[in-house]
Amino acid sequence: MEVLGTLIGIAAFLLFIGAFLFYGLAFPIWMIIDAALSERSGVSKVVWIVLVIGLWTVGAVFYGLLGAKKVFIKVFAFLGLLAGAAFVAVISMGIAAMGPLLAQGPEELKAKLTTVAHPAIADEELAALTQHIDTLATEAPFSTESLFANPQKVLVHFGLITKLEEAVADNELTRSELEEWNTLFEARDSLDPEKLGLGVE
Incomplete structure (x- = not known):
């Protein structure tokens, strides 16, 4: 089999x-x-x-x-139309399915932040960081509409979340990591996704 x-x-x-x-x-x-x-x-x-x-x-x-x-040309053209429609449908369904999966990332990250060690960071700063994550989710949610309407903004959002996930992967958030991330967050509207290791074709 x-x-x-x-x-x-x-x-x-x-x-x-x-x-x-x-x-x-x-x-x-x-x-x-x-x-x-x-x-x-x-x-x-x-x-x-x-x-x-x-x-x-x-x-x-x-x-x-x-x-x-010629009839046989029309047949090939019709098959091409069907193939194209099927391709678009598959891509659309893939994007629609990807949105909810990616959206789990910010929620898991917020939960992670409640457990990481942050000896040089005040609790208030950590709470503000959580609010920043919520801001990203509001500005550019992982959804089919956002991916089509503003892919660059969604990529920046995804890149910022990924960068913060990498920072706390060792279960600790340092002052330098927080300041670097906050700088990127404040510059998000003009941030090039390639700066986060991503890009738009």
């Missing part, structure tokens, strides 16, 4: 790679050639070719569905 599962996984991966290469490279080129060789007016040809070149895979699917005359 393990061998069968492995083979199925490999086959699925190869199918994904094949579909990606076909619809990401071969299909648009095919549609450009088909549009150029089609029996239509020169203006219509140019419009379709520009559309496919400009939108690439999306344009190729549109051309295949609406502009191509």
Whole structure:
């Protein structure tokens, strides 16, 4: 059964790679050639070719569905549309599922702060640190909407939480660690995620 599962996984991966290469490279080129060789007016040809070149895979699917005359091309275009819709659905569900999981981090961190040693830090400062964590959760919550609307801010939030988690991993929070984190927190609105080891494509 393990061998069968492995083979199925490999086959699925190869199918994904094949579909990606076909619809990401071969299909648009095919549609450009088909549009150029089609029996239509020169203006219509140019419009379709520009559309496919400009939108690439999306344009190729549109051309295949609406502009191509061959039935088998329409079938490939429809399959591409289904594959694209499935891909978007999977990514959306992944992001939706990731939000609640990531949101557990701040809550676990706040619980951790109640147990760490902080000999050089007053209890009031630790309470203020907890409020800062709540502020991050309010400004850029880990949710599907936030990830799409302001990914950089969510990345900064995630980076700040991660940095503080690393600081208390040894069950102690030092004065220098607190001051460094507070400095980053105060600069969060202009902070580059790459400064926290993260980045936005």
